[in-house]
Amino acid sequence: MPRKNIIVYLSDQQRADTLGCYGQKLDVTPVLDRLALDGVLFENAFTCQPVCGPARACLQTGRYTNRHGAHINDQGLRLDERTVAKIMSGAGYETAYVGKWHLANDIGNNNTQYATSAIPLERMGGYKDFIMVSEILELTSHGYDGYVFDKNGSKVEFIGYRTDCITDYAVHYLQNRKTDAPFLLFVSHIEPHQQNDHGRFEGPDGSKERFKNYEVPEDLLNGEYEGDWQENYPDYLGQCRKLDDNLGKIIATLKEQDIYDDTVIIFSSDHGCHFKTQDGEYKRNCFDSCLRVPLIISGGPFRGGIKVDKLVSNIQLPATILSLAGVQTPEDMIYEPLQESLEEDCRYGDVVFYQISETQLARGIRTKRWKYCADAPHVQPYMCMDEIFSTAQYYDLLRKCMPGSDSYIEKYLFDLEEDPYEKNNLVADDSLSGVRAELAGILCDCMRRAGEAVPDIYPYGTRLEKRW
Secondary structure (H helix, E strand, O other), rough: OEEEEEEEEEEEEOHHHHHHHHOOOOOOOOOOOOHHHHEEEEEEOOOOOHHHHHHHHHHHOOOHHHHOOOOOOOOOOOOOOOOHHHHHHOOOEEEEEEEOOOOOOEEEOOEEEOOEEEEEOOHHOOOOOOOEOOOEEEEEEEEEEEEEEOOOOOOEEOOOOOHHHHHHHHHHHHOOOOOOOOOOEEEEEOOOEEEOOOOOOOOOHHHHHHHOOOOOOHHOOOOOOOOOOHHHHHHHHHHHHHHHHHHHHHHHHHOOOOHHHHEEEEEEEEEEEEOOOOOOOOOOOOOOOHHEOOOOEEOOOOOOOOEEEEEHHHHHHHHHHHHHOOOOOOOOOOOOOOOHHHHOOOOOOEEEEEEEEOOOOEEEEOOOOEEEEEEEEOOOOOOOHHOOHHHHHHHHHHHHHOOOOOEEEEEEEEEEOOOOOOOOOOOHOOOHHHHHHHHHHHHHHHHHHHOOOEEEOOOOOOOOOOOO
């Protein structure tokens, strides 16, 4: 039986509720909605790290940040890191990557930066057969212009809407392959992430009018801060529609090449977004609006329009990819492939573990009912990214971010059944001390499984001696 081709189609900072199959009422994702009807929709998927670089490093390694070391943006993968692409290449797969990489910079060790320059092949994590990438795509492009680099380090400029142009590179690869070897193609978009240097979300022309009648997600109305969704949400949805259109272009190409039935498509996002309605940030915290991500897989065993309600994490995708390819999963890739979630006797799915970096150093878990999070302000101060005014200041603050701590202080407890929008923090409620103790035990078990030392977890309000 021929091995499956695998395409990972990854968006950046996309909320699950932008998809029709997750409840979006406007016509934003017709292609993805059809894909969900053919494949498997994961109703409760979450990121393992709500920030770009660390989440992407986890997606390439199947290991948490304490293992692979890329715990902050611009602290990339080690050159000797074992990745999915290296394993797949060793098993006879072609490996191709287009779009945003964000895993080559190395500010912590030798201040190596490739933000706007070509990425050496050895820093591409094992992707080597076809490459059209930018380390930080938001610095080499805008909504309608930009450039990337090919595998030889040559600069390739594009004109047109960015999502279209990045997808065209993937289409070119699919149309011009020279071998019959199976392939792993990673299509990494930056949409619907905001354009940092412009301070707004850059949807395609006409988005504000096309999606002006959106229904405001309840969490944005109930956030701690007003946020910036009012001026940006139509453009955000416009970006999501462009992602959907371009996935349709890839599917059409697969069918033209007569390889659609031999290909598994995985769609997800690195994290979500709450438009600065929490902590003045877009992400980097424990709220569902930035932890919850869309996840659809279609092809191979993922067939039949199935909806899976188990709690799953995007850190399971590397093991899923290897399993689809018939490749043995390394022992330190500790999480089950998502194929197991389709089985009636599946034994996991009641808890997911997440780490938080940069703005705070935190660890937490999410169950069907409870959200529990503890942070370490005595080890690392809270940083608001909006208060960083220069690249030098940004990198200086990143270098001070710690990868972990031996002690944490309880910060959040939400009862999601009674409080789905996470407005009522119960972390100081004495009547729930038993619940917190149980959740702290589960959190410690998750940290142990992830390879972290089991920490001391102190009650909310505890003051520990500062180490910064």
